[in-house]
Amino acid sequence: MQYISSSNFAKFLENLKDDYEVYIPVKKGDRYFYKKYIDFTDDIVIGEVRAFEPLKSFFFRAREIVAENFKSDIPHTSQKPYCIVGVKACDLKGFKIHDYVFKNHDFQDPFYINMRKDNLIISADCTSAIDTCFCLALNVKPYPLENFDINLSAVGEDFIVEVGSPKGKRFVEKYSSLFEEIKDKFLSQRNEQREKVTKAVEKNIKENKIPHQDLFKGIIERGYESDIWADEADKCVECGACNTICPTCHCFLLYDQKSENQMARLRIWDSCMIKDFAQVAGGANPRSELWMRLRNRFEKKFDFFPKVADIYACTGCGRCISACPAKIDIRKVLKRLVHDE
C-alpha cells in the first residue's frame, strides 16, 4: 500500500486525462453526483457515501443506439474509455451482476464489453453512511475489497492507495514520483475509519431489523403466494424508479426509429414494474397485476440470480428506498419475507 497527498492526486488525475474520460463525485446539497473531471475543485468528495446515480449508467447507457441501418459495425458513443473515481463498494458489486449478464452469459454484448474493457476504476472507502445504507446485510463491506484497479481510503486530506489489478499497478508505477511510502499511523487511521462506518451501517441494520442474506434462501418460494406482495404493491405508481436507479437491474427495451433514410435501433433501460413488460403481441400477460410485477422484481433479485449466478442481485445501496415515491422499502419487504409477516 502507498500514500498520496491530495495535491499529488490532482496531478495523477491530470495525467489520467490523457488516456481517459475521468469522472469524479461532487457534492451538491446532501447528494453526490459524478461529474467530468476538469480540475480539483472544492466540491469534489472522494469518500463519504455512494453517488446518487448508479455506476451502471457509464457502462450500460440509459439510451444508446445499438444498430444503424443494416450496417454490421458497432456504433460508438465514447472516444476515450472511462476512468471513474470514488466508486463505492456497493456499486462494485453491481459490476458482478452486469458482467455476468453481458459478458459471461452464453452470449456477449459488444457494447458493454467495449465500455468495460479499457476502463479504470478508482474506488474509495465510504467514510460515512446514510440511513438507507444496508450493504452489510448483503455481505458487502462499506469499503472495496475487490473489483477495483486502485482503491483510495481518505485519511484527512490525503489518501491511502491500494492496488487491486495489474492495470492499477501499472499506473501507480508509471507515476511513482507522486506516491509515497505509507506510514503506520495512517493505516491505523484507516482501520478506525472503516470500523466507524461499519458500525454506522450495523446501526441501520439493527434499527430497521434488516435480515442478513444468510436468511434469504427460499424466501421467494416460501412467500410466493403470500399477501405481502399485494400489500406492498398497493401504493406503487409503476414509475420504474426502483429499476432505473438500481445498480444491478439490467433489463432493456429495444425499439426502432426512422428519420428520412436513416434507421436506428435503440436500447433504453426498461422496468419490469411496467404493465406490458412481459406481455406478448397477442395480448397475453403473465404478470397482469401490479403485485405480480413487484413479486417478479424480488424473484429476479433474490431467486433467479442466486440460482443462476450464485449471487443476490442487491447491493444494499438503498437507492430504491429513496427513489420510491410510494415509499416501498426493500428492507421491509425482505424482513417480511424472512419472518413471514
Add this chain to the structure above:
Amino acid sequence: MMNKIENPYRPIKAEIIGVITETPTIKTIRFKAKEPISFEAGQFIELTIPGIGEAPFTPSSKPAEKEVMELTVMKVGKVTEKIHELKNGDIVGVRGPFGKAYPIEKFKNKEILVVGGGCGFAPLRSLMYELFNRSGEFKKLFFRGGCKTPQELVYRTEIGDWVKRKDLDVKLTVDKSDSGWKGNVGVVTTILEDVDIDYKNAIAIVVGPPVMMKFSTKKLIEMGFKTENIYLSMEKNMSCGIGKCGHCRLGIYYVCKDGPVFSYDKIKDFSNIWE
C-alpha cells in the same frame, strides 16, 4: 477499436419475394436474406420492419432450405400489422436464429405425437418437414391438429398431402364446424386418446395457444406420457434473443436462449407458465 464480437442487435437485410394469404388474419411471407440464415426446427428469428420494430417468429419453412425463409404471421399487433402490408420487393430485416431447437436426435426409434393448435401450426410446419425428411429414423408419426373454425385452418393443400402420407397418421378437429367440414368437432384434446401409441415411451410435441398447450399437456400426462417426453414451444415476450433484455424470463430460464422449446419437466414447477 477492434470489434471481434458481432453486433447481435443488427438485422440482416432481406427482400420479400412472396406473400400468401392463408386466412383473413394469417399471411405467409417469403423472403430472401442477403446472408444465408440456417435454422433448426424449433428455433426462432426476429423480423424487423425497418424503422417500425421487430417481433419474434418461428419460421414455417423447411429448415433444410437455406436460401428462402417463410414466416406465417397472424395480425395481432403493431409489427404484424405492418407485416401484413408487405409486398414483393419490400425490404425487411432478420436477426437470428435464436434459442434451442427440438432435440430430434433424442426422438430416434420412438413414436412421435405432434399436437398443434391455431397458429401453432406455423412453427410445426418446419418441424414436420424435418420429421418427414428423417421419417425413417422414427417408429411412427402422428399429427393431431385443432383450430377454431375450418376457415382458420392454415396450409390446407399441404395438410391434404400430409393425409396421404404413409408415414403419418393425421387427424384434425375444429371447435366450431361449418357445412363443408367432415372432420371431428371439439377441442384438440378430444382427438388425442385414439392414438395407437406406447404412451410411456413416446414423444409428444405440443405447440399452440397457451390454453391449448395447458390442456393438451394435462391430457397427455393423464394418458401416460412422461413429463420429460413432452416438448412445448413457449411463447413469451422474446426481444433481444440473447438472454439480456430480461423480458422473456420463465423461472430460471430465458425463453429466448434456453427455449423456446422446453421439455415439460424443466418448467412444470414454475408458476404461471401458461399465462
